[in-house]
Amino acid sequence: MPEISRFLGIVIAMYYNDHAPAHFHATFGDYEIGVNIENGSILWGKFPRRAERLVLEWLALHSDELMGDWDLARQRKPLNRNEPLE
16 A cells, blocks of 8 residues: 555555545544545545544645546556645
8 A cells, every 4th residue: 555645643545456436545543534536525434523624634735646646556656755734
């Protein structure tokens, strides 16, 4: 699972063989969610409310870069790291 960012205990990753729609995985302790890159909807899983808000705030800042990473993953090329939320 290529990690593309890490901040405030949250790890953001993308799998090379994942299915559409374009999404990323976020983990926080024992929690995991899948997040649609295009609209920010939670595809599966559950997160504490505050951690979910932080992930969505980070997504708003990096959605274009994440779509680029999604395209790279489809081509099985190395993914780019994204700046953490500060």
